[in-house]
Amino acid sequence: MNSVKLAEMDWMSYRDRVKDGECTILLPVGAIEQHGPHMSLNPDVLIPEHIACRVAERSGNMLVAPPIAYGYKSQVKSGGGNFFPGTTCVSGRSLEEYAYDVILAYVAHGNREFIVVNGHFENSMFLVEAADRAVKHARLSGVAIKVVLLSYWDFISEATIEKVFPEGFSGWAVEHGGVLETSIMLKIHPDQVDMSRVVDVPPAEFPPYDVFPPDPSWVASSGTLSSPAKATAEKGEWILEECIERISRTFS
Template sequence: MTVNPIPTRLSSLTLEDLSQTEGMPAILPIGSTEQHGPCLPYCTDATIAEGLALRLAAVLPAVVYPTIQYGYRSNPKSGGGALFPGTIDLSGSTVIALVRDVLLELIADGRRNILIVNAHFENDPFITEGMCLAMEAAGSGANVQCIQTNWWDGLTPETINACFDASDFPGWALEHGGVTETSLMLALAPELVRTERIPSSGLEFVPPAYLRFPLKKGDVPIEGNLSPAVGSTAEKGELILKDAVESIYRACEKEFDAAWPFAIAMHN
């Protein structure tokens, strides 16, 4: 597979540079600012979303827009960030409005193929609503195709089994600060992972079958992560990235405007 070593970031372009990207799709990464346990930083979701977007832009012609660094409130059964300092939670209405407004700006700038890459579990329904509202506001005459995906959506059972060779797969809601996120960070930004703080044993956490407010200590493990990071490796992170890139590439190839110039085939 041929790789473009310098993916196109909007943040590094000039106005003249941008004019050379006409017709290229836009990739919008979305993450969060949220605690991720003892070994991962608050930027984990944003780093994974942006890293995957750049991997995609390295094998297809696209412009990667600045990552949205804040996300919907982190719930105890899928994060629990509100119980820890440093997590910045947005309301659902704010996430919806933010996504809607950014998408409408991209459409106004002439982007007709837009890919949203999400890495924060709780964002999903609010991104969907913002996307729907933007598409309704743009109208069918705008001829816009928009895709939303979470990085975990297209992973094959083989990849999941390979990642959880040393522990049981807890489900994506509880895979917070666990094997997959730690492996992805080891692949994308190893300098940010506190490897010496990866626990040497598993973490047993069974969330209650209900959600209560106000939240109380004990709703989330004091460590901050919801599943063990034991067995995390950069190699597993690369396996996840390869699988996710291929899955998302195929979705874009199927759903986006046929005129999109796919300059690089996935299987040269």
């Protein structure tokens, strides 16, 4: 079997591939979260997994672990909020413990280098804590490991943003379910996007604070924080090519 997805390997081939600790494990982490009526619930899982697989294929010395699909609670000002049906989230503690356990399980197999590829903004600091704890735990056991944590959107340059948004970019804070994610999904999973159901909404505007319980009136009823109407598969290709190339070059 010739696959960069370690779950598709038999256990003996996997054992032989990782036993010397020189193979890097890429761990995609996302969320099941509404992305408007035009798109499936899983872009935050499918996008980092796709990017991880393409990076691994270029490397030749990386394997992609099955993604962690459930992420931290969707926040109103970044993901529309946790009150939309289908948005299925876990606590920060649960995500931290899950990622921590998964990393240490792979350490027990002999793996020593990891790249956590995040696809859901709200996950970030809980993954930081999981990585930090895993490194310290391994060190106390006499094992040195390295964990890199990245979010794929940080590898998108201003030049590409200007190309994707020639009329001006409203900012990352309102891109949930907007042009960027929709364009990428049109490129990699067009069967999970229905552009006829796009709701054309203006970029969301939020007050400079959060409130609990969250106020649903802060978010458009579509769940998106900006309009995906101008998304295209071509734009998705531009974004992906840059992300994959820059991540590959950074960790080659």
